[in-house]
């Protein structure tokens with residue numbers, strides 16, 4: 001494991017940068033339940049960081065802490081070298097942290113295109129009156145935003161459904177539109193909560209490819225949660241393993257796979 | 273064309289004009305309900321309050337003069353100036369925005385995530401509170417609102433349409449005030465549509481109406497949007513209040529028009545803006561036409577109950593409203 005905080009190059013030649021997000025001693029409770037127990041880990045620029053663990057391990061909770069939906073009782077969140085004060089989710093989004101949800105949260109009444117356009121909201125700057133009356137700058141901004149969105153639509157191969165109301169799409173495509181919306185924000189950090197859950201093999205392969213391509217082409221730092229050990233091994237640079245709210249492993253997929261505690265947790269606890 | 277038929281047409285036109293007002297009040301309901309799930313019982317009182325405030329500002333009334341005089345033994349009622357209508361409307365709009373902010377910050381922000389019935393009860397409280405405040409601020413006497421909108425039958429329409437019928441048809445009688453009200457309402461609705469479809473804030477508003485969690489994740493502040501929709505509802509209330517007030521005087525019974533918005537919503541659906549507009553027009557036309565054709569047979573005054581019976585029929589046969597999708601029970 002490389003802990004020094006300095007940039008490095010992986011065995012297969014991938015550039016890993018400085019620490020982008022640093023979670024320090026996070027503890028999160030719901031009433032008497034400790035969903036996260038004193039966990040520390042970091043996410044580095046340019047890497048794909050995975051969180052794995054059985055159901056109820058606290059993975060989604062951790063993602064929710066990062067994105068401001070949950071607020072930990074103890075611990076500190078450091079982002080780009082600064083301690084982040086407690087923030088609401090919309091403030092975190094404005095910092096350049098985009099996310100998807102385990103249970104998909106899309107705007108069902110809007111078209112695919114409109115959904116993805118909402119991902120650009122944090123980039124829209126023109127004042128209200130200018131948008132309604134004085135067209136110049138507002139129109140230019142709209143054109144720029146549309147260009148970004150169209151690029152993402154091409155990238156994720158969803159041209160055919162761009163005008164379809166999202167509520168009518170099948171599950172696998174909804175997941176892809178949600179990814180598109182997150183990408184539209186051009187985030188510095190992209191959080192994906194089980195992006196492949198409930199998909200068939202083919203859809204999983206597509207999604208894996210998209211995640212790798214996003215990381216590769218846009219250099220986006222990605223933290224993702226995944227159940228499937230095999231997928232995680234293929235995708236990620238480093239893995240955090242959680243079990244019952246504790247961190248029981250942290251390192252490269254290879255290191256984690258050979259960690260006795262991780263093996264025990266995965267064999268001892270039934271996971272679906 | 274027979275005179276009888278043409279008078280029927282006149283009834284329909286007048287019904288449409290009345291419907292515009294119902295539609296405006298219903299629109300205020302829909303805006304807030306879509307974005308926050310709050311059924312705002314106070315929408316009608318907001319229209320009243322807006323109209324009272326407008327008159328008060330225009331006439332240079334000292335707000336709360338009753339309390340001030342009672343407390344300090346003074347005798348102030350008027351600043352001694354009058355404010356031009358347009359400026360007064362702008363100031364009233366500012367008051368409605370401050371009101372929106374206060375309602376959200378002091379009441380509904382603390383009730384986020386509560387049961388709909390609790391939110392509804394809160395708006396009932398709000399309605400009576402606002403009625404009381406309106407009374408305290410501007411007094412409870414009936415006021416006339418004159419912002420320079422022409423009133424009375426339009427001779428132009430009358431002369432233009434005279435030739436349609438025979439000897440005993442004198443042309444359509446349409447109140448100029450109704451014509452102005454309709455034009456203003458159309459401009460308002462068009463403005464709202466442009467706002468919702470093409471601006472950043474409008475997009476954010478639609479996003480919040482659809483899914484709160486998703487809206488948060490793309491960087492939308494729910495608090496901002498909620499203040500925004502209450503402000504827009506306040507603006508719609510102001511327009512409705514001005515139109516109704518100019519017609520019938522600003523008085524506390526004005527808040528009762530809100531009740532007519534209920535059947536409108538049953539028809540149009542609680543979350544549909546086109547539904548609110550079409551529903552309002554249908555009720556307006558329906559009750560005028562019903563009164564014209566059936567009224568004489570049943571002793572008149574059908575306008576008091578027609579809308580509610582129509583809504584009841586809708587509840588039985590098409591509970592999702594005109595524009596809602598068919599409700600299919602999941603089993």
Ligand SMILES: Nc1ncnc2c1ncn2[C@@H]1O[C@H](COP(=O)(O)OP(=O)(O)O)[C@@H](O)[C@H]1O
Pocket residue numbers: 030033034035053054055056057058059060061062
């Ligand atoms: N909003 C919440 N309220 C109460 N308990 C919660 C909430 N969110 C998560 N938990 C609890 O926290 C624990 C971890 O859940 P979660 O983070 O969803 O696990 P995972 O994503 O690893 O399956 C579980 O016991 C779950 O019941």
Ligand SMILES: [Mg+2]
Pocket residue numbers: 059060061102
């Ligand atoms: Mg989870």
